[in-house]
Amino acid sequence: MAPVLSLPLGLRRKQKTTIVGLSFLLVYVVIRRQQTRAKRRARQQQRAAASASGAERIRDNSQGKSRRVGVDRHFVEQFKRLLPICIPGLASKEASLLAILATILIARTWLDVWFSGLNGAVVKAIVSRDRKKFIAKAVIEFGLMMWPMSIVNNSLKLTISALALSFRERLTKFAHNQYLDGITFYKISNIDNRIQNADQLLTQDIDKFADNLSHLYSDIAKPLVDIVLFAYKLGEAIGGEAPFYMIGYFFLSGVALRALSPPFGKYTAVEQKLEGDFRFAHSRIITHSEEIAFYNGSAREKEGVNNAFDKIARHVKKVYTMRFANGILDSVLVKYSTEHMGRVSADPTKIVEDYSRNSGYLVNLSQAVGRLILAGRDLTRFAGYTSRVSELFDVLEDIKKGRYERTMVSQGNESTSQSQNVDTNELKGKVITQDGVIIFEKVPIVTPNRDVLVKELSFRVTKGTDVIIAGPNGCGKSSLFRILGDLWPLFGGTVTKPHPSKLFYVPQKPYLALGTFRDQVIYPDTKQQALAKGFTDQKLFELLSVVHLGYLIEREGGWDAVQDWADVLSGGEKQRVAMARLFYHRPQFAILDECTSAVSIDVEGIMYEHARQSGITLFTVSHRPSLIRYHQYLLRFDGEGNYQFRKLGKEDVQQTAFGFGHGKSKKGKKLDEDEHDGEDADTDSV
Numbered sequence: 001m002a003p004v005l006s007l008p009l010g011l012r013r014k015q016k017t018t019i020v021g022l023s024f025l026l027v028y029v030v031i032r033r034q035q036t037r038a039k040r041r042a043r044q045q046q047r048a049a050a051s052a053s054g055a056e057r058i059r060d061n062s063q064g065k066s067r068r069v070g071v072d073r074h075f076v077e078q079f080k081r082l083l084p085i086c087i088p089g090l091a092s093k094e095a096s097l098l099a100i101l102a103t104i105l106i107a108r109t110w111l112d113v114w115f116s117g118l119n120g121a122v123v124k125a126i127v128s129r130d131r132k133k134f135i136a137k138a139v140i141e142f143g144l145m146m147w148p149m150s151i152v153n154n155s156l157k158l159t160i161s162a163l164a165l166s167f168r169e170r171l172t173k174f175a176h177n178q179y180l181d182g183i184t185f186y187k188i189s190n191i192d193n194r195i196q197n198a199d200q201l202l203t204q205d206i207d208k209f210a211d212n213l214s215h216l217y218s219d220i221a222k223p224l225v226d227i228v229l230f231a232y233k234l235g236e237a238i239g240g241e242a243p244f245y246m247i248g249y250f251f252l253s254g255v256a257l258r259a260l261s262p263p264f265g266k267y268t269a270v271e272q273k274l275e276g277d278f279r280f281a282h283s284r285i286i287t288h289s290e291e292i293a294f295y296n297g298s299a300r301e302k303e304g305v306n307n308a309f310d311k312i313a314r315h316v317k318k319v320y321t322m323r324f325a326n327g328i329l330d331s332v333l334v335k336y337s338t339e340h341m342g343r344v345s346a347d348p349t350k351i352v353e354d355y356s357r358n359s360g361y362l363v364n365l366s367q368a369v370g371r372l373i374l375a376g377r378d379l380t381r382f383a384g385y386t387s388r389v390s391e392l393f394d395v396l397e398d399i400k401k402g403r404y405e406r407t408m409v410s411q412g413n414e415s416t417s418q419s420q421n422v423d424t425n426e427l428k429g430k431v432i433t434q435d436g437v438i439i440f441e442k443v444p445i446v447t448p449n450r451d452v453l454v455k456e457l458s459f460r461v462t463k464g465t466d467v468i469i470a471g472p473n474g475c476g477k478s479s480l481f482r483i484l485g486d487l488w489p490l491f492g493g494t495v496t497k498p499h500p501s502k503l504f505y506v507p508q509k510p511y512l513a514l515g516t517f518r519d520q521v522i523y524p525d526t527k528q529q530a531l532a533k534g535f536t537d538q539k540l541f542e543l544l545s546v547v548h549l550g551y552l553i554e555r556e557g558g559w560d561a562v563q564d565w566a567d568v569l570s571g572g573e574k575q576r577v578a579m580a581r582l583f584y585h586r587p588q589f590a591i592l593d594e595c596t597s598a599v600s601i602d603v604e605g606i607m608y609e610h611a612r613q614s615g616i617t618l619f620t621v622s623h624r625p626s627l628i629r630y631h632q633y634l635l636r637f638d639g640e641g642n643y644q645f646r647k648l649g650k651e652d653v654q655q656t657a658f659g660f661g662h663g664k665s666k667k668g669k670k671l672d673e674d675e676h677d678g679e680d681a682d683t684d685s686v
């Protein structure tokens, strides 16, 4: 404050020497601090490379390494990529809003200049005891001025809110287009494991990024306009020295603050991730409330959510303690240095007017420079959100291009984890689209972790030939379908299959969508699409009767009833709805993955018969030998990497078991490891 006030005006030699000396000292401290930090960072990177990935590590997509999130070149690159999404062009709504905001900010600065002048005139009127002038200035002009001031201030808030919402809308729609493009939403959480909580990123982080961006524009643009204008006005009134020294002082303070501040950008990104984990822990309790209640698992779950929360609390505590120390520094270097000063003149009343007006300019100028420096602190927080949002978009883009990255854990003497990049465009597997047939030729069944479950699988199934698939838990039965459905990458061989619209998957736990009861049966079609296919409610009722669910229409209040269907229907009812859905779609091939496990054997038989009559060829995964009778072929895995594909005979129908143990199958070898396992597949083709 005081030293700052006296610096610009009438500086003596001694004072100038002190300033130069202090500046050098400051620069020295900053450089030393940067060096220490660089060393510490290098040590941290070494440690990070040696150890497994920790929760607090921010990953660099391109290299899978830890890196500091802050206002640096990387941030600028990320920001440059996000900006065109937020502001797609000069003719866009966002560009217009920015132009309006700029106009309002200039109007606001102009009003501040007016206010400083008015302030001087009011003080002069008081000192010269000019009652008339006092009333004209302090009461009338001041009163009138409140109107434009208030309109401008509120317009500022309105425009910033509109801008934030527009940015959020652009980013959210952009993200949704990518996330829900094909099966990207599946791959982002099942194949790639760079992102843990995509929901948190899509909801909270995008919102915070948009909000920060809209404020940042005014937080930076307004002080910049203020600095130019008030520096000019002040220079006009008291000469150029004052604004020069003041800006110089704040500039040095800014450099010092930047160097001494902890990496708040990184902390923001970490905080968001921890918030995501916490939310996820709670949403799991809601999703699995019934199972948890039956197990009486509340104490265990409480431990889980409390742990997730404690991590947030510890982190936030660390951050606010650092913010406290940093805030003191901010205040000392920037905030409290924004005081006013004046200059002596001849006429006593003019002196007061000048003093008051120039003080106004000076306060405004110093506040503007101060705000600009403090905006730098907000910028580091913004860098955290930028990093999170751009990481989401990077991963989405990678997945779209067929690339994924996965941290895999290898169990050896020591359990280690390493990141692996897979570019599916470089894989040797080939897909041929052909109606009425499914052929696997030397296809390895490989998990995204590169565990080889079956080295080479070959079989051929034509339309009308139903196959039952058996094998111990974890041998790769569902994995075969994940490969068939393009969920998992095809590492080799050739798969010939009909267009995906002619394959239909019925899982053990059917998905029930939000919406009416009709929506459950026709999912993912809409009512209009169903009607276009000729499915009136009457026809749908016939399908429902096949699976013995006709009573539900009356019980639940008709086809248009909306309920939380996952809660309302029993396990068996859900599975029967899923079978009705299968009959509605009538695909060429149906993959039935333990989808009748909760259905009574008689109703199961009726459903299987109906599927055959409808011309749907079945691929059934089941541990129930009672289902053998509905199939002509058996594909049997032994859990050791071998399989058998053969025709079923009469004697098979009498079987009471598939002849496998119920234990977990042996984990496959890694894809890159040498593989010498013998393959005693007894293959047959249909």
Ligand SMILES: Nc1ncnc2c1ncn2[C@@H]1O[C@H](COP(=O)(O)OP(=O)(O)OP(=O)(O)O)[C@@H](O)[C@H]1O
Pocket: 190, 191, 447, 448, 449, 453, 471, 472, 473, 474, 475, 476, 477, 478, 479, 480, 667
């Ligand atoms: N997303 C995934 N990423 C990595 N490995 C996976 C993934 N999903 C499943 N696996 C692994 O693949 C192996 C085969 O799983 P799969 O679901 O095909 O077994 P399954 O034969 O259908 O077993 P079950 O009879 O128990 O349903 C298992 O060891 C499992 O841990």
